[in-house]
Amino acid sequence: MSFSRDKTEIDEGDTVILYLSASNMHAFRVQPTIKNKHGELVENVFQTTYGALKVASLVGVKFGSKVQMSRGWAFVLQPNPELWTLTLPHRTQIIYTADISLIVFHLELRPGSFVVESGTGSGSLTHALARRVGAHGTVRTFDFHDQRAQIATEEFAQHGLSNVVQVACRDVSCDGFGEDVQGRADAVFLDLPHPWLVVHHAVAAFKLDGGRFASFSPCIEQVQKTVAALRENGFLEVTTMECLQREILVNNRTLAVASVETSDSKEPAGRLDERSQTVASDSSDKLELVCTNYQNTMPGHTGYLTFATLPPVWARNISSSACPSDPDGDDGGSAPVIETAGL
Amino acid sequence: MEIRESIKIGDYVVIQKQKYLKLHQLKARCDVMLGKDLVNLKAIVGQPFWTTFKMIQKKKKEFDLEVASEIESLPEAVMKDVQSGSDNRNITDDGKSQLLSTEEIEGFKESGLSAQSIVGKLIESSTTFHNKTEYSQEKYLKKKEKKYFEYIVIRKPTVRLLAEMFYSKDPHSVLGLRHDSIAQILSYANVQNSGTYVLFESGTQALLGSAILDCLDDQGRVISITTGRYPPKQAVVGMNFPEEKRAKSFLSVTLTDFLTSLEKRVSEESTNGVEEAVKLSNGEDGLVTQAVPSTAAERTGNEKATLNGIAQNVLPASTEDSKAADNGLIQEETSNSKKRKQEPDTINDCGTPALKKPRWQENLEIAKDALLKDGADSLIFASKEFPLPLILKMLDYLKPSHSLVVYSVYREPLVLIYNELKKKRKDVIGLHIFENFLRTHQILSDRTRPDVMMSASGGHILVGTKVLSS
């Protein structure tokens, strides 16, 4: 139940986020004892840069509280999909919040929606999907890697999401999404090496009303094949974009102001070496500024996001260029609107 | 599972003509301007969403609609048996390639010729078309198709379509809120299906309010704080939310009313010694000393002054201890409220007896109770105004371990807020300011590349997490 909105304090078994600093966070489960190497139950003591924390002491503590450790302090936070994305144990490369947000928004998910995902990977996106569809919605997620599917299943259970998220081990490229999914999906998301092989399976998974499709691929060749498959299968509004999030860093800095004083306008100098002092040491000529800049390095590429709409089945054979199936044709400059996201 | 939802009078619909989107409420008299064309929408009533219509010209620039069973793609129709050149060495741009005159082409249009035959004639009379490369011909036809396109699709409004429509029409009309920013605001605010979300939004057509409302079921609500009594709510009304949902989950309150109501409640409770669920640490008497106007119009006029009023009180010294507001003024406000109760409801004015509470007052009470009882699940700000004073105030009502999200089209306001929160609030951690770089791509075989034009700015987002400071 870790992610449940109604929760205000920590119970045994909850997953919590220990916030040491913005770049130093840990997620762990609140269990008073854990098994050591030899299989013996020992007291669960979580070690950090700022000393040790007896995990059992967290039970009953309110989320958002400051907790004391042997060499410092930390805040204990309730996990949410964003914090989880930053702290989850990686089994694969994961999708981060900038891309996740765009995917969830463009899939047009609503309370109660039925969404299909493959592959599950490390479950970073899955948590955000589950949050949006809610307790009455369904996330069906597939991964062809048995162990990954198992770990993900356990995590969703620990996070109280088992009634929303169902994991299955399945190679959807070969076998499709299965009969129990067929005709039920409002949205389909693919993060696979060969997404174009799955497009027709996705069509089968959608409701007769159609829905929204998204695919994440790191390489443009994958995108080309996927887009071609989408057009062949009657998808419209096919658009591809990439989104990079940049953080703006704020620093308060004191700058020395270049002095334009001449030796005549200055107070008579006592000794020569005083004259050689820099302006920086002259306390009257300092400027305090709030400065901003970017991180030194940032991811230059994550992946291309391709979105598309599958119209209702009865409208599919009208090859509706009224609702363009191309990504923004050409020079957006002359287009009346930059359709894709340009926006 | 297929449900063909048919279009009714009163519905908002999105009219899509290629990349052009327009939100329109269907009325009994249903003419709409699509660009320079006047289109009669009578034919769409009773049809399901996603129906494609052909525009049939009645008079010059006036069209009726007819359900289309198929659309002939212009490039496909025209490109049959057409030869192409291999490069452009023999093509010079001398402006003389098209043998038809403007008058002749206009004449074709007025005579009601189909797009296909007009473009056919253009190609016939072009001295260069057959020398163009295949790609170049395709591009030529796309341009012509855009000009002569005669089909529209009626779409059911979604937040995504509305966001794209507003932004493409004019980013300023929604404070530069690009879809990726909206998406991230919803993420960082951890908007779930239920909960109480406090939103201060202005200059955005209520796009965020609409986006949040769309995420909620009947257990969730948005407290939408606005500076005016009648804020633009185009994006909320345009979504065709059921009336019940809007009434229950979208609580629209004005800044002055809301703050006054919260202050009053807090001071009453503190004099009664009632333990508050959420403690208000910074009471500012500046708010209550403000004369409370008795009519909606007057209140609206005073909203900006109110925000400034808090600013003066909060900015210099926010650590001052709370002093309960002056009793006399509270009395005045209370009596004022009584007076208001007797006023006829300005919104649902249908001659009902004075006993029925107006909508705005019900909203106010529900919003206030929700906030005082449980606190806010997140705070979301996206306004033309500099929101810092209100942020500092509302932070006291935010649940611990929950998020604050502030959007601004400019970077500097967020930097100021960042600095103030860093310096003055020990109960906000994990502060970050983000901006997004978004690039779209043309995906065509052999011609894949980034789009030439990209959106230069999608705004900036500040996020933070409330904690218990003790």
Place this chain on the structure above:
RNA sequence: GCCCGGAUAGCUCAGUCGGUAGAGCAUCAAACUUAGAGCAUCAAAAUCUGAGGGUCCAGGGUUCGAGUCCCUGCUCGGGCG
């Protein structure tokens, strides 16, 4: 015994505000001061100002995709028992 964190310049370091392309020492250079020898230079010390010097410990693995992953080894630091 177990756990956590670090390792880039010749050397040594870098903070619970998201402070790891930031420094200090050392080196080199210039300026000035003081003292000496010499006669148009040489040279010592103190002060001050600059400059040069950076691609991230080693090995392995995982991910369609690693500039936000994991393991092992080496080494340094910290914590709990």
